Amino acid sequence: MLLDPPLRAGDIVRLKKAHACGNDLWQVLFAGSDVRLKCTQCGRVILLDRKKFSSKFKARVKIANSDI
DSSP: OOOSSOOOTTOEEEESSOOTTSOOEEEEEEESSEEEEEETTTOOEEEEEHHHHHHHEEEEEEOOOOOO
């Protein structure tokens, strides 16, 4: 899945399925061949490969501020 603008650290994304804590919003910590996400409610950190992330991705809620 190609996103425009590309996914990057600091973005907030919504996944199709809710986390065990009941939240479905995640902060992107790292985006490369793998995507590291942090639950915005309980703080749990997970690592998904790009293919698995693409299948679970639903929407980008917030785009990170640009430092450029």
